[in-house]
Amino acid sequence: MKKYIQITAAAVTVIGMLSAGFSAVAAPAPAQPMKMFINGVHQPDVLNVNGRTMVQLRAFKDPANMSYSYDAATKTIMITNPPKQMTVKLKNGLKTAEVNGKSIALDAPVTVQDGRTYVPARFVTETLGGTVFYNGSTKQVIVRTPTGEEQFNTLRSGDLTKARNLALKLPKLNNGINIEPYGEGFTTVYTFPKGEALRYFMEYKGLLAYIEINASGLAEIKWQKDTLGHNGQAGIEPEPFGDSVYFSDNFMADMLNYGTIDSTGKLTEMGAISRYRNEEYANVISVSIEGEVRTDAK
Template sequence: MKKLNMLKMVVVTLLFSMTLIGSMPVETSALSMPLRAVVNGDRLYFPDGQPFVDKQSRIQVPIRFIAEALGVQVSWDGKTKKALFHSGTTKVTLTIGKKEYEVSDKKLNMDTVALLKDGRTYVPARYVAEAFGAAVKWEQVIHTVYVTTQGSTSTPVKPEEKEKGTTTYFDGIPFNNVRDIDEYERMSVDKSEEFVLKLADQLTFVKENGKYVIKCTYPKIPEAYEWSLGVRVHFKKGGYISYSPITNFKENRIPNSGSFTKAVPISNASEVEYFNIIMSVSLKKSLGGTLPQETGAFNIVAEPGVSKSAIYIPQSGEYPQVAYKDFDFNKMFQW
């Protein structure tokens, strides 16, 4: 019976998801949430060693990539185990395993250390970037570090770079109106994923004044786009209730901006069999034809005490699906 119920849940979930985002790839790569590095609006990709957060909660990145991103020269002294960065009059020296480091012959101390891992040299991004006048910001929700070069020691801006649009921050997420869209003016897959992860962090199922409610505060997004959010609560006795901005049932309608609190008509959380949530960022107006207005969506399914999944599903098969194994289900579902 349990297997039959699970099969029914999967079928209904797929139908619900396909209604909102169209067809989707079949295979899913079971990955934990990736650590992203974005420098001056451009995401860095690491073909070999991947960045990670160390025991001191500092972001460690492969030495070569942080140097290239900042436009500085780097050399490695294997005998002394020193990493040397150089640009203009600024020189930075880090020694593997030591908290003391040097910036233009001035000795300073970090709260972590550069280290060797799997035969590669890693350095703490914040200390290297800030030494060269860059600003570093960490967004925990979307697991992203943003590095922005500035001042006289930053990388010179090339003439062609000035044509890459304008970057504006929306609740901590930078969006560039040229680099972060595709040829159809839809939000890029990577940027859409950042925004929906932010929304997922702000959607909760809580109990207030004896009622079981769904609460949400939408993050701000660029003017040309709008949120698409659908929530289905399935019941053990059969049937379900759908909440979305486009439902024909006025009592189940939710906005697609601002905040909302919606009470679910149950007297006990044990009445719920499972939840299905799907969210995406879409263009406000269709460009015609059958082209989807979004580039991907975040699909969350949770059956209390049985199973749960959180998957980002790109529209194009060119990009892999990503399953977020470390998604905070306890924060979202508090009934």
């Protein structure tokens, strides 16, 4: 227990320094090639058929709205969408889909490759719900399922605590910034500017990272620094946050400590939660801070 207290105290002390500032750093990461993301997750298995972007069907996961099955006898892929009272049938090689018994034309044929079924991205979003758009400046195809679209709206303009938890669950894009941690420990500390959910610091094993959620709902690592002085730093260091809130997550002890940090780096602990005794906090990192109001809604 004594070791845990020492590790946590060290981690939180490092994060407290963020409000007081760091020194300037290196050059920005290079531009990235075109990539597809579904609900913030990079999809490496994407096809281009007849100039159309094809997405792996099972990557378009949304258990609250749809389910998939396969009829081996007729070699038919079945999609059911209870909220929309919809049934979709697809077959490999066909440029049509059957939607509630009616034939719908596809931009490109259903394609099965290496046991995976691919369909036009625009078809799944327009038919099953959700959104798809191409960001020319970043060369990214952004796809969201219906639930993903709801979460994106919460992330951008919804409840502060819910938005923070969604932000922390997003996969992080390193964009060429990838420094290995040098230290040891079981505690990860997350620090958000007071009232904000779309940018934060993360500290683990002495490695500090600054992450921003961009306009497309992707979490990008903008800066990293090995505070132990072994592996250097990379990216563009952000300005100090000033007044902040922190969440210290010790996964070994299954404890969550949280509190505030003022502009001088002084920490004030607001509470501690044992997940052993409070199972409703399993997988929860951000909790409400009394008196805090969201200020970065888009």
